[in-house]
Amino acid sequence: MSERGAKIVREVLRIVGLLVLFLAVFAAGAGVSGIRFLKKDLPSAHDLEAYQAPLVTRFYDLQDSLLAEFYIEKRMPVPLDRVPKHLIDAVITMEDRKFYEHWGVNLLSVFRAVLSNLRARRVVRGGSTITQQLARALFLTQERSIVRKMREALLAMEVEKTYSKDKILEMYLNQIYFGHGAYGIKSAAKTYFNRDIGDVTLAEAALLAGIIRSPAAYSPFSHPEEALRRRSIVLEAMVGAGAIGRREAGQAKNSPLGVKRSIEGTTKVAAYFVEEVRKFIERKFGSRMLYRDGVSVYTTLDIGLQRKAEEVLETWLGSFEEANKFKSTLEKNEPLPESLGFEGTSYLQAALVAIDPRTGYVQAMVGGRSFEDSKFNRATQAHRQPGSAFKPFLWTAAIDNQYTAADIVLDAPIIVAVKDSIYRPSNYDHKFLGPITLRKGLARSRNLVAIRLIQKIGAYTVAEYARSMGIRSRLARVLSLALGSSSTTLLEIVSAYGVFANQGVRIEPTMVRRITGRQGEIIYEDVPYSARVLSPQTAYIATSMLESVLNEGTGYAARSRYHFVRRAAGKTGTTDNYTDAWFIGFTPDLVCGV
Numbered sequence: 008m009s010e011r012g013a014k015i016v017r018e019v020l021r022i023v024g025l026l027v028l029f030l031a032v033f034a035a036g037a038g039v040s041g042i043r044f045l046k047k048d049l050p051s052a053h054d055l056e057a058y059q060a061p062l063v064t065r066f067y068d069l070q071d072s073l074l075a076e077f078y079i080e081k082r083m084p085v086p087l088d089r090v091p092k093h094l095i096d097a098v099i100t101m102e103d104r105k106f107y108e109h110w111g112v113n114l115l116s117v118f119r120a121v122l123s124n125l126r127a128r129r130v131v132r133g134g135s136t137i138t139q140q141l142a143r144a145l146f147l148t149q150e151r152s153i154v155r156k157m158r159e160a161l162l163a164m165e166v167e168k169t170y171s172k173d174k175i176l177e178m179y180l181n182q183i184y185f186g187h188g189a190y191g192i193k194s195a196a197k198t199y200f201n202r203d204i205g206d207v208t209l210a211e212a213a214l215l216a217g218i219i220r221s222p223a224a225y226s227p228f229s230h231p232e233e234a235l236r237r238r239s240i241v242l243e244a245m246v247g248a249g250a251i252g253r254r255e256a257g258q259a260k261n262s263p264l265g266v267k268r269s270i271e272g273t274t275k276v277a278a279y280f281v282e283e284v285r286k287f288i289e290r291k292f293g294s295r296m297l298y299r300d301g302v303s304v305y306t307t308l309d310i311g312l313q314r315k316a317e318e319v320l321e322t323w324l325g326s327f328e329e330a331n332k333f334k335s336t337l338e339k340n341e342p343l344p345e346s347l348g349f350e351g352t353s354y355l356q357a358a359l360v361a362i363d364p365r366t367g368y369v370q371a372m373v374g375g376r377s378f379e380d381s382k383f384n385r386a387t388q389a390h391r392q393p394g395s396a397f398k399p400f401l402w403t404a405a406i407d408n409q410y411t412a413a414d415i416v417l418d419a420p421i422i423v424a425v426k427d428s429i430y431r432p433s434n435y436d437h438k439f440l441g442p443i444t445l446r447k448g449l450a451r452s453r454n455l456v457a458i459r460l461i462q463k464i465g466a467y468t469v470a471e472y473a474r475s476m477g478i479r480s481r482l483a484r485v486l487s488l489a490l491g492s493s494s495t496t497l498l499e500i501v502s503a504y505g506v507f508a509n510q511g512v513r514i515e516p517t518m519v520r521r522i523t524g525r526q527g528e529i530i531y532e533d534v535p536y537s538a539r540v541l542s543p544q545t546a547y548i549a550t551s552m553l554e555s556v557l558n559e560g561t562g563y564a565a566r567s568r569y570h571f572v573r574r575a576a577g578k579t580g581t582t583d584n585y586t587d588a589w590f591i592g593f594t595p596d597l598v599c600g601v
Contacts, residue, residue, distance in 0.1 A: 069306070083193040086177065089204060094215065105136075106138075141179045195218070208259070210260075277372065315371075362516055397500075400472050404464050447555075449560070470484055480495040500591060
């Protein structure tokens with residue numbers, strides 16, 4: 008080469024060198040500015056531990072068996088050392104084989120993803136590591152763009168500098184979505200196999216690991232064949248990675264799919280009771296506790312008693328409708344406007360409440376025949392006239408006002424002038440028994456005896472007795488109060504009868520025993536209000552007279568028909584034309600009202 012040619016080459020190289028240097032300096036400056044832009048508003052890696060994912064709140068019955076669940080994301084955190092090794096291997100094999108080697112970003116995977124995306128002329132492959140997936144799941148959107156990928160990579164590198172690999176993997180396994188409302192590996196094992204995480208087999212582990220990429224497409228519930236195909240791919244990949252042997256993979260491939268829907272918490276038993284507890288928690292603690300805090304709520308419900316209550320009510324009402332060719336009130340009248348929000352049904356309705364009078368525990372509650380048809384709780388929300396079921400409060404007031412069970416009161420016609428009108432009460436059978444004892448008057452539910460009694464004692468006194476025993480509804484201080492003309496709820500009146508069963512001590516009804524936090528700490532523990540409102544002697548005499556109702560009075564037919572021989576007490580109640588029919592009965596350990 009001539010000297011002139013060499014000089015030209017040197018000049019070109021110098022210019023190229025300067026250009027490269029200029030571009031490098033420019034790129035560095037732009038890169039710093041770009042990184043600052045990408046890091047703007049990114050959370051700190053330390054926020055990972057501060058982040059509290061929404062957890063599942065669980066309701067338990069009296070025997071601490073699962074009753075119901077409330078959640079936004081069904082999640083059950085589990086420490087890494089409780090996750091089987093073959094499950095960890097399956098996830099790492101499919102999602103990030105170099106997890107324990109890279110620093111948050113796998114450049115080779117990124118390069119492969121770039122090539123795939125260039126060929127497709129769109130983003131079709133992510134190349135994200137487990138750390139990147141964790142960062143995205145917690146803090147970033149699911150948008151597919153270059154900017155989001157770069158932010159994801161920066162955050163992943165920060166996470167890697169802050170946490171150990173095992174901690175990152177644990178957070179990932181507890182965060183990732185597996186479909187069908189299951190967040191986290193433990194929840195997924197329960198959802199798909201109804202088993203604890205520690206019992207997951209190799210075949211099940213492969214299926215779970217395969218779901219992560221696309222929970223909808225590989226759902227064993229919705230697409231069992233695709234799930235099986237995906238499971239085989241995972242097992243082959245694990246063989247290729249040296250995680251398992253060929254023989255183990257073959258055995259796992261030959262295993263049935265084995266999915267089994269978890270039935271825990273999905274039962275519709277006690278829907279009205281569960282709703283009452285839910286409303287109690289929202290009123291007292293707010294909705295966050297229910298849907299995010301993952302607390303355990305230990306209720307007072309006896310699930311066996313609840314099932315029997317629902318079964319008996321449905322069976323009896325169904326047979327009654329069939330025998331009487333029942334036509335509902337809604338069918339006989341013009342429909343009410345929807346704007347009134349009336350939740351009616353075209354069939355007979357009923358409610359039931361059972362309480363342990365010694366503790367105030369509500370052990371069974373039926374608010375209607377179908378929660379799906381009507382969420383109106385007839386045990387707590389329906390204010391109805393109790394009829395003669397109110398009379399025990401009048402008789403109790405009489406006992407404390409110098410009357411005895413053997414005192415005589417006249418069962419005969421009576422006319423009472425009330426302001427500008429005449430009040431003519433009558434007995435339900437329009438008959439008169441003449442002079443009878445208080446005991447017989449209650450057993451036979453004689454209205455005219457009740458009216459004469461309240462004239463002597465006073466409606467105000469009777470109302471105060473009822474209130475002290477647990478009736479919270481407004482009671483009109485009129486003569487007809489003796490016949491149950493003032494409306495109350497079933498829960499109130501059952502609770503009030505509990506005073507008789509508990510020898511004069513009033514226990515406030517409760518549905519929640521305690522609430523514990525995610526670490527088992529006590530958040531709330533119920534201490535029911537209790538007070539002596541009747542003397543033991545008064546409670547005993549009142550109970551004795553109410554026993555006569557079942558042994559010889561209006562409740563005898565039911566005792567005889569169902570061969571109920573145990574010592575018990577109670578009172579019937581009906582309103583005009585049998586619009587409502589009541590019975591409240593009790594033994595020393597249970598009060599039940601229908």
